[in-house]
Amino acid sequence: MNNGGVAANTFSDKRSKGAIDRKRVAFYGWVGLAYLVLWLIIDFSQYPAPVVPILINNIWLALYLVVINFLFFERILPFARRKRRTVLLPILLVILAVMGQIALYSIGLYLWRKAGIELHLYTALRTFTSTKHAVAYIFPHGLVSILFFGLAKHHYDFIQLKQFAQQLRIEKQEAELHYLRLQTNPHFLFNTLNNIYSLARDKSDLAPESLLRLSKILRFMLYETGAGDIPIENELKIIADYIALEKLRYDDSLQVNFSYHLPEIPERLPPLLLIPLVENAFKHGVSETRDNPFVDIQLAVEQRQLMFSVRNSAEASVGNASEKETIGLPNLRRQLELLYQEYELTIQPGPATFTAVLKINLASHV
Structure with a gap:
């Protein structure tokens, strides 16, 4: 009214x-x-x-x-x-x-x-x-x-x-989306810089490689995030760079599986829409897991139906940590409300694992 x-x-x-x-x-x-x-x-x-x-x-x-x-x-x-x-x-x-x-x-x-x-x-x-x-x-x-x-x-x-x-209404939604992305980008960049800082503090030989990965992420954020929807392949590349950057902090005990299946006809997504789920898996799951840390990421798109699953190891005491995230998941939920008419985000905390499943009907983009 x-x-x-x-x-x-x-x-x-x-x-x-x-x-x-x-x-x-x-x-x-x-x-x-x-x-x-x-x-x-x-x-x-x-x-x-x-x-x-x-x-x-x-x-x-x-x-x-x-x-x-x-x-x-x-x-x-x-x-x-x-x-x-x-x-x-x-x-x-x-x-x-x-x-x-x-x-x-x-x-x-x-x-x-x-x-x-x-x-x-x-x-x-x-x-x-x-x-x-x-x-x-x-x-x-x-x-x-x-x-x-x-x-x-x-x-x-x-x-x-x-x-x-x-x-x-459209202009108001676009302004809110822009605000949400302005929140996501510094938050994502801040966590990435923390990872590089820990490597530099330990005088790790991997610090130069981490800076190279960071430069790719920054280039993506500068030239891709402000131009509307992007091909899903571009989103997957930034996820792969982020995973590679995170893996530099861990030894061989960390197991990461990243698989995806894409259709022949290219589909598009808003930039950095999927990264919060991956970021939470590392920040609130792997980083606080003492034994056998792992992250399993799967993405599939079939008949314009996207299914993105992120499962990670978690300690029993922090099983609900991702739900308490003040920027990542609430920000993602609000973006989904503004962008799609048909979607489902399911959070499944468990005693040793934490699973987030995102389903989107890409044809329901508003």
Whole structure:
């Protein structure tokens, strides 16, 4: 409800600045054409007069009605309804605007008809005994037009407001996704730098190789994460680099299995969507496992259904550690909510293992 109210206010503010909206002008032109066709059908059914004069007469009147309806609905009425210090002033202005418009639909339309006759653009197919008689005859033309244009404008504004509200929701989701990724990137980089720091502190010969791996990760974060969805193969490469960087910290006792099966048709994912599960496996699982640490990572994509499983060793006392992660998993869950309509993230802590399974219908990307 709040989003709808904000959308309505913003939509009104945009339209009240006085700038001419070309799409809206074109809309009134199309409505005027539809009104012209409607009135031609009525005239041809009632008066078997020559076709060309009736056609030209109605075009002449329709031009006038399009202009005054545009001015009334898009300029005069919004100005009269604008909020002011006193409540009575807008009401008074609306009443005056309606009265003025009635005058334009009656006397104004009659004068426009008379001007067309003087310019030899309008053919007088009927004669009137008095001006009052002429005004009374032509007034229904204007009255029908205000109903026709009013209903069309109401429908058009409803569609525009709905589209504008949808655009606001999309922009809000994109901003939140950007914020979530801004959280993920430094968090991921901070943990990676910690790994390199531990190698440098121990004066390990593996420190140069770790810096090389880090440079690949940084290149990915700089050039891939801000460009929308990426091929799954690129996501797998960064996971492989991260695994290689983590393995530098451990001896041969750490067992890592990383396997995947991809379809022939390339699929795409948001960048760094899968890495939090891998990161948690090392940070909260392997790093706190004393005996036989392992990480088993499997990914499969079949018929646009992605299944990503990460299983790692865990001590009994820290079986729920990943669930307490304040950035990784909650961040991932929120990104999934914003990105996909059909997904499932299952966390299965156990006495000696911890398993996270992510299933995504890639076709449900919003």
